[in-house]
Amino acid sequence: MSERINSLVVIDVHGSQCTPSDFECMSAAFTVAAQNDGQVAVLALIDPEIDVDLNIAPALILKGADRVFWASKENLAEHDLGSYVQVVSEAIEKVEPQVIFFTHNNFGADLAPRVAFRSRAAIVTSTQAVSCDDRGKILLTRVCYGGRAEQVIKPATPTVVVTLREKVFEPLEDNEERIGEVSELGVRTLSPRVELLEQNREEQKGVRLENANVVVSGGRGVGGPDGFEQLKELAECLNGALGASRVACDLGWVPHSWQVGLSGKTVSPDLYFAVGISGASHHLAGCGSAKMIVAINTDQDAPIFSAAKYGVVGDYSELVPALVAEFKKIV
Ligand SMILES: Cc1cc2nc3c(=O)[nH]c(=O)nc-3n(C[C@H](O)[C@H](O)[C@H](O)COP(=O)(O)OP(=O)(O)OC[C@H]3O[C@@H](n4cnc5c(N)ncnc54)[C@H](O)[C@@H]3O)c2cc1C
Secondary structure (H helix, E strand, O other): OOOOOOEEEEEEOOOOOOOHHHHHHHHHHHHHHHHOOOOEEEEEEEOOOOOOOOOHHHHHHHOOOOEEEEEEHHHOOOOOOHHHHHHHHHHHHHHOOOEEEEEOOHHHHHHHHHHHHHHOOEEEEEEOEEEEOOOOOEEEEEEEHHHOEEEEEOOOOOOEEEEEOOOOOOOOOOOOOOOOEEEEOOOOOOOOOOOOOOOOOOOOOOOOHHHOOEEEEEOHHHOOHHHHHHHHHHHHHOOOEEEEOHHHHHOOOOOHHHEEOOOOEOOOOOEEEEEOOOOOHHHHHHHOOOOEEEEEEOOOOOOHHHHOOEEEEOOHHHHHHHHHHHHHHHO
């Protein structure tokens, strides 16, 4: 007989709305709960000025939460995750979950291992599928060998902490008939163990890479930052976002936040331009679910052409301006 599996989803809310990634996490948790007669609880960490009852809690309940716990970030120091671990631990005590979900973003990747250590739980990171076997045991799928293979993990511990890749799970439709409980969790102020010396926030301009319908990514083949200026023109005329291969980021041509791939972001736009990118499995792990990949590359044998729907063999510095000129006529 399968056991009941309760889930706890931990989300870090900026502003007054949850993000699609929060709802993707909810969707994974709900799928597990629905198969095992379990419940979904959410811990929402929110900005002090936000009223949780206005948008956040109702939206989470419509998307499958049976219980919403919330805590104000007023007493949580962003750079000192000790206080975050403590508040998540309090939620764990209340919910006694078998699975604890985080999004695999900077927040989740930082906090999840600490929570796993504190809870003596296994951790599975960068998960891209969640299911249960016929005995109700949770199974977690993630890629390995640089995106060339997949592994399915059955955790041996009673509790498992899971980080979920973005853009892999579909958020659930709202169910207006759902009801849920909402309660606040107190936050104990801990004496900080680290001191913040400097903080630099990257300015977000234009469409967010993870949510863009069109992504124009450049790799080593664009030759340097100037090459990205040409790609910017293409992205702008299609209202798209710019992305990059790891090499382009590591060389300092563009910020690391633009990196698409296994150790970067996952995107699934309608249209993905891979310009001067060879198509290593590590890169494709982040863009393989795009509806259409268009590759521009001087090497006709580049692996990217196997993943692309359309490919153009040639020098990007001639092809991209020609594409921009054509798109400008029609959009
Ligand atoms: C653990 C691990 C994780 C990784 N994670 C990532 C990741 O998240 N994302 C990622 O991208 N990589 C990742 N990598 C690196 C990855 O394996 C590749 O090295 C990288 O993707 C290659 O980048 P690139 O395609 O820009 O460069 P290259 O492989 O050097 O390809 C450059 C391409 O540009 C073409 N080119 C050259 N000149 C022109 C021109 N004028 N016009 C058009 N085309 C031209 C060339 O023919 C070539 O195909 C990871 C590697 C490891 C080991």
